[in-house]
Amino acid sequence: MKQKSLSMKRLDGITGYLMVGPAVVLLIIFVIVPLFMALQYSFYDVSWHLESEFVGFENFRQIINTTVFRQSLSNALRFVAIIVPSIVIVSFLVANTLASLKRGFATVVKTSIYIPGIVSGIAIGLVFNFIFNYNAGIINQTIRGFGMDRIAFYTVPLNAILTISSVTLWMALGGTVILMYAARVNVPGEFYEAASIDGANAFHKLIFITIPQMKNIFILVTISGVTGTLQMFDLPFIMTAGGPVNRTLTPMLYLFNQHRDQNRTLGFTVAGALLIMIFIAVINSLIFTIIRSEKSIEG
Numbered sequence: 208m209k210q211k212s213l214s215m216k217r218l219d220g221i222t223g224y225l226m227v228g229p230a231v232v233l234l235i236i237f238v239i240v241p242l243f244m245a246l247q248y249s250f251y252d253v254s255w256h257l258e259s260e261f262v263g264f265e266n267f268r269q270i271i272n273t274t275v276f277r278q279s280l281s282n283a284l285r286f287v288a289i290i291v292p293s294i295v296i297v298s299f300l301v302a303n304t305l306a307s308l309k310r311g312f313a314t315v316v317k318t319s320i321y322i323p324g325i326v327s328g329i330a331i332g333l334v335f336n337f338i339f340n341y342n343a344g345i346i347n348q349t350i351r352g353f354g355m356d357r358i359a360f361y362t363v364p365l366n367a368i369l370t371i372s373s374v375t376l377w378m379a380l381g382g383t384v385i386l387m388y389a390a391r392v393n394v395p396g397e398f399y400e401a402a403s404i405d406g407a408n409a410f411h412k413l414i415f416i417t418i419p420q421m422k423n424i425f426i427l428v429t430i431s432g433v434t435g436t437l438q439m440f441d442l443p444f445i446m447t448a449g450g451p452v453n454r455t456l457t458p459m460l461y462l463f464n465q466h467r468d469q470n471r472t473l474g475f476t477v478a479g480a481l482l483i484m485i486f487i488a489v490i491n492s493l494i495f496t497i498i499r500s501e502k503s504i505e506g
Contacts, residue, residue: 245477245480245481246481248473248474248477249266249267249474249477249478249481250262250263250264250266250474251474252265252266252472252474253472253473253474253477259474262474266472266474266475266477266478267478267482269475269478270475270478270479270482271482275453275456275461276458276461276479278453278456279453279456279457279458279460279461280458280483280486282453282454282455282456282457283436283437283439283457283458285368286368286371286372286375286436286439286457287432287433287436287437287490289368289369289372290372290375290376290379290432290436291429291432291433291436293372293376294376294379294380294383294428294432295383295425295428295429295432297376297380298380298383298384298386298387298428299387299421299425301320301380301384301387302384302387302388302390302391303387303391303413303417305317305384305388305391306388306391306392313388317384317385317388320380320381320384321381321382321384321385322381323377323378323380323381324378324379324380324381324382325381326378327441328378328440328441328442328445329441329444329445331374331378331442332374332441332442332444332445332446333445335370335374335446336445336446339360339361339370339446340360341357341358341359341360341361341362342357344360346358346360361446361447361450361451362450362451363451364451364452364454364455367446367447367450367451367454367455368454368455370446371442371443371446371447371455374442374446375436375439375442379432379435383428383431383432386424386427386428387421387424387428389424390420390421390423390424391417391421394416394417394420394421398416398420399412399416402415402416422498425498426494426495426498429494429498430491430494430495433487433490433491433494434487434491437457437458437483437486437487437490438458438459438483438487439457439459440457440459440460440463443455443456443457443460444460444463448460449461449464458479458483458486459483461479462476462479462480462483465479
């Protein structure tokens with residue numbers, strides 16, 4: 208009997224390794240190996256036409272001392288400060304409202320909200336260019352029809368930042384609302400019934416039941432939002448090309464421009480990509496440290 212038990216355990220172990228094995232192999236091939244290759248390239252003056260030369264930390268030193276790169280990091284943090292809280296708050300309010308609607312109507316609203324999330328950022332950027340264009344945009348054409356001055360959405364730094372942020376919020380709202388809604392409807396109804404018996408009003412239920420019970424989904428949306436915003440590329444590229452005066456230039460857009468520059472080596476670009484990866488990891492680690500996830504208590 209004991210031998211049979213050991214055989215079953217051994218068989219379970221082999222089955223587990225067989226199931227996990229393909230994922231580990233793919234992880235090694237497409238993540239671990241490219242990461243080590245990138246790390247190697249970052250220490251070399253890599254050129255497509257000349258032999259590579261080992262330069263140590265010179266690529267890192269150069270990119271850290273580049274003013275435009277540091278400005279792109281600052282721009283990314285500014286976008287995070289605007290976009291991420293907006294996504295969390297707006298998606299929560301929408302999801303909380305959907306939870307009080309009839310299921311059929313809520314499904315229609317969720318589907319409508321989710322549509323922007325499945326459209327390419329490049330396509331959305333092109334569409335919004337027709338809306339915000341200074342000369343031929345729908346908004347400015349309408350404003351001119353009423354005899355008012357046109358709005359410079361792309362040439363005034365604050366306007367450009369807010370314009371890109373608003374479009375990003377619109378794109379991200381669908382997915383985050385779905386997540387928030389799923390978390391909201393899974394809050395046990397008994398909690399609200401008990402609170403009602405104790406005389407709690409809607410505000411008390413929101414603060415002391417709904418928000419604490421959805422804490423983990425807030426963390427997930429925040430981490431996803433921070434990571435996505437720090438990696439933002441398509442909307443700034445299409446809508447402003449990083450302007451005006453590099454105020455909407457993101458780290459990814461900066462690296463893209465440097466990669467096309469014949470005066471920059473591949474090692475310089477790879478070093479910048481690794482620094483951005485470290486930057487994102489540090490920011491997310493700080494968020495995890497400040498906001499700790501907890502298991503939901505149901506009783």
